[in-house]
Amino acid sequence: MHMQYAKSNKRGNGRKQLFTALVRAENEFISGEELGKLIGASRAAVWKHIKQLRADGIVIDSVPNKGYRLSSKTDSVNPLLLPSRELDKLGMNIDYSLEVNSTNVRARELARNGCAHGTVVVSEVQKTGKGRLSRQWHSPWGGLWMSVVLRPNIQPAQAPFITVLAGTALASALRDDLDIDARIKWPNDILVGGKKLCGILTEMDAEMSRVDHIVIGIGMNVNNDVSKLPNGLRDTVTSLSLESGGGGAPVDRPRLLLSILGSLNRHLDKMSTSGGRAEVLGQWREMSDTLGRKVKVEMVDKSVVGTAIGIDEEGALLVETKEGEERVLSGDCVHLK
Numbered sequence: 001m002h003m004q005y006a007k008s009n010k011r012g013n014g015r016k017q018l019f020t021a022l023v024r025a026e027n028e029f030i031s032g033e034e035l036g037k038l039i040g041a042s043r044a045a046v047w048k049h050i051k052q053l054r055a056d057g058i059v060i061d062s063v064p065n066k067g068y069r070l071s072s073k074t075d076s077v078n079p080l081l082l083p084s085r086e087l088d089k090l091g092m093n094i095d096y097s098l099e100v101n102s103t104n105v106r107a108r109e110l111a112r113n114g115c116a117h118g119t120v121v122v123s124e125v126q127k128t129g130k131g132r133l134s135r136q137w138h139s140p141w142g143g144l145w146m147s148v149v150l151r152p153n154i155q156p157a158q159a160p161f162i163t164v165l166a167g168t169a170l171a172s173a174l175r176d177d178l179d180i181d182a183r184i185k186w187p188n189d190i191l192v193g194g195k196k197l198c199g200i201l202t203e204m205d206a207e208m209s210r211v212d213h214i215v216i217g218i219g220m221n222v223n224n225d226v227s228k229l230p231n232g233l234r235d236t237v238t239s240l241s242l243e244s245g246g247g248g249a250p251v252d253r254p255r256l257l258l259s260i261l262g263s264l265n266r267h268l269d270k271m272s273t274s275g276g277r278a279e280v281l282g283q284w285r286e287m288s289d290t291l292g293r294k295v296k297v298e299m300v301d302k303s304v305v306g307t308a309i310g311i312d313e314e315g316a317l318l319v320e321t322k323e324g325e326e327r328v329l330s331g332d333c334v335h336l337k
């Protein structure tokens, strides 16, 4: 299921090895015979794997007497397609798969088995992607569905700040690298033109005073066709390919992954000093879509209506209500106007 780069004879791996061989050949054609040698399979098996990859959405050119080549039209987030592998701290280990239930669930499994800080899980498709409170997250081919495992030296109470930090890092990456007017809706959405582009799901394993690991799950609509989402969602959701000015042309997802990891890394480095955290909050305020708006925030036991007037150093939203100022650490926020 998950990408193994080492040679293996397990069933299912032939397809992945073949994909890897095509990626390594870059834009050169490679013959069926040569491919067969590389992966230790017959030409008939090579052909079968090619058919399966095509069914998975990988576009492979084939020309008689020349062989096969990964098409430039291929839209894959395979880390082998990353423009460079100069990844620092985050993304040194990337667990890639064509399909997974949820990258957050997979990341937590890896974390419980002791994986390193900065391990990244990414998948082309999620079968049971999750939003908060067990909501469903639609994750077809073409989006960016990823999770990052962090082992930060922080108290559990500081965890909500990580969601704020992740939102700030994502919005900055989208602005700086893709020139997108990304805005942050408290606590965990990135909006463009008022529509949801991305959601963040932060989960943590902790004892009373020590965080073992935090998983930041990021779900971003990139090249997936959002008009195919269920009825109620279509009008409130957008994708990067629609917003990035390329007339719906696909966005390079490996490059986007790299840009997000770089930004996340830079922002996490700011976490350790109060000056750095203040800087992150300042950026958040600048890119916020929530501040200054009339909001309704639903919490587990009550809801609050008022004007969003600020965010504090723990990531709590400050809401001015008729009864006075309320501090909301987590909840669902609706922008009323």
Ligand code: BT5
Binding pocket: 101, 102, 103, 104, 105, 126, 128, 129, 130, 131, 132, 133, 135, 136, 137, 138, 139, 144, 145, 146, 147, 188, 189, 196, 197, 198, 199, 200, 201, 217, 218, 219, 220, 221, 233, 237
């Ligand atoms: C979120 O939850 O916005 C967090 C979503 C996090 C998803 C990522 S993908 C990688 C990682 N692995 C996972 O399993 N999850 C994370 P919430 O605020 O609860 O919003 C969920 C709501 O967003 C749903 O109830 C739908 O209304 C809507 N929704 C579902 N799929 C969507 C999509 N692809 N794009 C935009 N909105 C969507």
